[in-house]
Amino acid sequence: MHTAFLSIFLLTALCTVPGCKSKADPEVQSTETYTDTKVVYLKDTDLYTHIDSEKYKGSCKIDIPVKATGLSHRLALKPSATISLEMFERLQKWQSEVVQPLAAEHFGLDVSQLKVSASYSCRRVNNGSGSRKMSQHSYGKALDISAFTLSDGTTMTVLKDFRNEHSKGKFLRAVNKASCKFFSTVIGPNGDSYHQDHFHLDIKTRRNKEFVYCH
Numbered sequence: 148m149h150t151a152f153l154s155i156f157l158l159t160a161l162c163t164v165p166g167c168k169s170k171a172d173p174e175v176q177s178t179e180t181y182t183d184t185k186v187v188y189l190k191d192t193d194l195y196t197h198i199d200s201e202k203y204k205g206s207c208k209i210d211i212p213v214k215a216t217g218l219s220h221r222l223a224l225k226p227s228a229t230i231s232l233e234m235f236e237r238l239q240k241w242q243s244e245v246v247q248p249l250a251a252e253h254f255g256l257d258v259s260q261l262k263v264s265a266s267y268s269c270r271r272v273n274n275g276s277g278s279r280k281m282s283q284h285s286y287g288k289a290l291d292i293s294a295f296t297l298s299d300g301t302t303m304t305v306l307k308d309f310r311n312e313h314s315k316g317k318f319l320r321a322v323n324k325a326s327c328k329f330f331s332t333v334i335g336p337n338g339d340s341y342h343q344d345h346f347h348l349d350i351k352t353r354r355n356k357e358f359v360y361c362h
């Protein structure tokens with residue numbers, strides 16, 4: 148983080164000549180700053196806005212609620228997602244280390260849009276069908292994604308393409324599997340009948356922190 152803050156400081160402090168781009172200029176804002184060994188993620192304020200935490204209290208509380216419109220300057224969330232800041236930061240890391248590298252490998256393109264089928268929702272798991280447990284959607288710690296759109300406009304949906312034997316299916320299955328490194332729960336069409344048309348990703352805190360529910 149020190150490197151990231153230093154970069155911002157230097158950009159701002161050195162910006163005294165005409166034509167210099169300050170931190171406020173969108174062209175110089177980035178979600179990623181590279182250090183020698185790892186990626187440092189800046190909290191890009193133009194990708195999310197803080198929302199009134201008073202509205203997300205009680206049994207369906209979000210710790211730091213934000214409305215996110217994208218995960219990087221090249222990847223939009225449609226529609227925007229109401230999630231916790233912690234979930235936003237995890238999703239940023241996931242898009243950078245899973246979604247975009249796999250899209251480059253399978254298509255030679257970026258993913259430019261994710262279709263969000265659910266974000267914050269005060270409800271029980273699987274929409275209340277039988278379970279009494281509260282869903283991680285109730286805390287802003289979960290996101291459901293039903294479709295991926297590439298930078299050339301090609302769209303693939305979890306419902307139609309997950310079992311496809313061509314690139315779309317291979318990409319979706321690879322994303323499903325690789326996502327388990329970044330979330331504590333990942334459920335797709337291999338999971339159960341409730342997840343045939345989307346990937347559910349969440350950052351549930353479990354007693355056993357090593358355990359990942361990955362299907």
Ligand SMILES: [Zn+2]
Nearest residue numbers: 289290291347
């Ligand atoms: Zn879900």
